[in-house]
Amino acid sequence: MTSATRHETSRTLLMDKIRAVLGPGAVLENPAEIQGYCTDARRKFHAPALCVCKPRDTAEVAALVKLLHAHGWPMLPQGGNTSLCGGATPDDRLPVIVSTERLNKLRAVDPFGLTVAADAGCTIAQLQAAAAAEGLLYPVSLGSEGSCQLGGTIATNAGGTAVLRYGTTRANTLGLEVVLPDGRVLDMMRALHKDTAGYDLKQLFIGAEGTLGIVTGAVMRLYPATPAIGMCWLRIAGPAEALELLQLFRRHAGRSLTAFELMNAQQLANVLDHGSHAAPVEGREGWHLMVELADTASADLDTLMVGILEQAFEAGLVLDGSIAQNLTQAETMWAIRHSVTESNARVGVSITSDTAVPVARVPEFIARATDAAMQVHPGILVTVVGHVGDGNIHFIALFAHDLWAALPDRQAVETQVRNAVNDIAIALGGTFSAEHGVGQTMTGLMERYKTGPELDLMRALKRCIDPDGLMNRDRVIGPAA
Amino acid sequence: MTSATRHETSRTLLMDKIRAVLGPGAVLENPAEIQGYCTDARRKFHAPALCVCKPRDTAEVAALVKLLHAHGWPMLPQGGNTSLCGGATPDDRLPVIVSTERLNKLRAVDPFGLTVAADAGCTIAQLQAAAAAEGLLYPVSLGSEGSCQLGGTIATNAGGTAVLRYGTTRANTLGLEVVLPDGRVLDMMRALHKDTAGYDLKQLFIGAEGTLGIVTGAVMRLYPATPAIGMCWLRIAGPAEALELLQLFRRHAGRSLTAFELMNAQQLANVLDHGSHAAPVEGREGWHLMVELADTASADLDTLMVGILEQAFEAGLVLDGSIAQNLTQAETMWAIRHSVTESNARVGVSITSDTAVPVARVPEFIARATDAAMQVHPGILVTVVGHVGDGNIHFIALFAHDLWAALPDRQAVETQVRNAVNDIAIALGGTFSAEHGVGQTMTGLMERYKTGPELDLMRALKRCIDPDGLMNRDRVIGPAA
Structure with a gap:
């Protein structure tokens, strides 16, 4: 043969x-x-x-x-x-x-322990619905929640729009079941809020993007449902005002502050000009902030919201604003936020960052990234959308389709933009990957920005748990040097 | 030579x-x-x-x-x-x-990012004070907070009384600096709320009890201060009523529910009979529950507390109750809770468990553990105190000093009690170590209760990171088999 x-x-x-x-x-x-x-x-x-x-x-x-x-x-x-x-x-x-698509059974909802145990193939929407049926809330919420699966969100430590209040997927993972690269099953499906019995092995697999094993089940945290909603859309001068407003909302709304999403005028224009959304406020100039408060039924969030906004206007932090009068108006605001990716694709080609910086550095990051991107190419439409309360800013260098097509070396331009933006985030104590993971597109950035001891230890863990390199090889840490 | x-x-x-x-x-x-x-x-x-x-x-x-x-x-x-x-x-x-006692510098407090960066040798009280000076809150709170250090609480993933609302030390650790067993420094001092750039290496060292490296610094989460306090002491029939009340408080107080501490009549008697505390309610029979609500200044927690308690009395869940009328009365209630260990030591010798079970199983756990302990020795004073909202129950088999002294084989009795109580916790899906770690006293329980794949992987990690076995050897996972 x-x-x-x-x-x-x-x-x-x-x-x-x-x-x-x-x-x-x-x-x-x-x-x-x-x-x-x-x-x-x-x-x-x-x-x-x-x-x-x-x-x-x-x-x-x-x-x-x-x-x-x-x-x-x-x-x-x-x-x-x-x-x-x-x-x-x-x-x-x-x-x-x-x-994991046929691993789709909800195993148990525990309303006393506020936990749900589920197969890894359940979608996030499935978990949200199971929790809602018990008057509870599954807190992780992201654009792809209708199709992304629990196992994938654990493997990537998914973020989304509710991290500000409920933390990342990691923070909501209590128990885990993992099939190791040699086929042994690591059963850590404990529905416990506290457990200090030895190394917390489940942490290894959260955010490892399937390079250390296959997540087959998990126990996740639930919370009391928050049917009381207060929502507003504010037009403001810039990111610095967003931070002042963040402090105001934290001080007065405490932990009912659930979402705090920033976008610039270009981002709003991309959505409004390429869809059928009603404008949330009259003008477009400046920057836009969408704030959601949520609480249990007994809370009077309308009064709270009005009181906070009065102070905000008095302090000159807001140019224009509108409070959602009902759930439909609140959903309209969310629809704008959720149309961002789709709308940007209509406008042109996006070079999207997933940067996070310490919250206080957000204004400086945006200003410096804008300058740096414009230096790479002055025709870029700088589009900014982000979870500003987490410091997680998606800085998007948007090229109109015809401009992009005319570029002599598109790959070089993309690399220049990415490096320029990420260099600034790292210099400010930030990260190039806040919630999207590393996958295959960002392994080069791991080499660029991680220290030697970090890379060494990541590779040592990979060798320790998957010595034959069989699981999702070369992702996250890239090929061994 | x-x-x-x-x-x-x-x-x-x-x-x-x-x-x-x-x-x-x-x-x-x-x-x-x-x-x-x-x-x-x-x-x-x-x-x-x-x-x-x-x-x-x-x-x-x-x-x-x-x-x-x-x-x-x-x-x-x-x-x-x-x-x-x-x-x-x-x-x-x-x-x-x-x-680490001279590593005691507070490096930075960031009121926008809600973070504090500090040396590992800072005490928890030092962090709490630094946060309070900025109108913020460092949420981890435990009996030893005046002397225990940040690094130690990270190494043991310390719990305490505020886990219900703010999570464990792990949940509040954003960045870490670790000296590895070979002297290299792993600098992960990022003050970020989201970061998916590769394996989250800091998780390895949290809860590893110094067996994988020395924590020298950390970035921890802070929260808006919660000057509004509502507090009550309730006498109730038993643990099942405590769970019903937990649900009632969650539904109406939402995330302002900060502490939910249960003790039995024996535990309250131990404190009241051996100290100068005023009784928080008239009777002692049955069980006792201490509930704290806390929120930002604008919250009206008195009205909320009164409303919840009205429902609780109507539903027959409470036998007697008292609401703290001012901060001093609230502090008096906390003083009883914090005197538990000291008072029990006066009464006799404690065989204390650090068990946690799924919250719904708490009543069954307490009932079965009580039976099992009494079978080991009918003279035991069963003393129960616990963070019931986390499922973390300290079940204490208390022997009066003279009884203990007269036991023919004290070590055998201690082992019998520990195994009996922990066997029940494990059978109910729980853990033998919820917040105290493993140290040297519980390595035998690791062998008894952890599965083969879990122990194998813990030992593999120890070999991977500390191949010469130099760091706090034989703690947590015990001597290699």
């Missing part, structure tokens, strides 16, 4: 074994059928996979991983495939994609 | 080098001087140390650790030495104690 034939034979044998482990209907091989699993959400990356496996429970995941481990075959865990960094798309080694 | 002489010579050489690294006055060797560092807070454990080193900054810690690493000499990081599990007391290998 030639080497190629031997390789082909071993692949055929492996496929037979995979089908034997999972049974009929759980393995997709047809290239047309698996096309969607091999391409990322933004259609920037594509690579073939050996097959897509859809195990039905944790035991099947474990059996499959044990088999692949025995064969030394690479594997890629995949949830809702909504990564913005190509983190869930195959590399060039023909991995087996382990889809 | 004999082997003993060679050993003596190498020790003398090492001591010379240590003194050269740290300079005069930073190294204590006199057995009388280092006695307090070699004995634990409860005076149960004592072992000698080579010396106690008091570096002044991170660079000195790094230089010292590098030296000890080069000599293969064991070391023990020590903060305020308040461990309840012997976690900060030397083993029998004559380690160098690395005290």
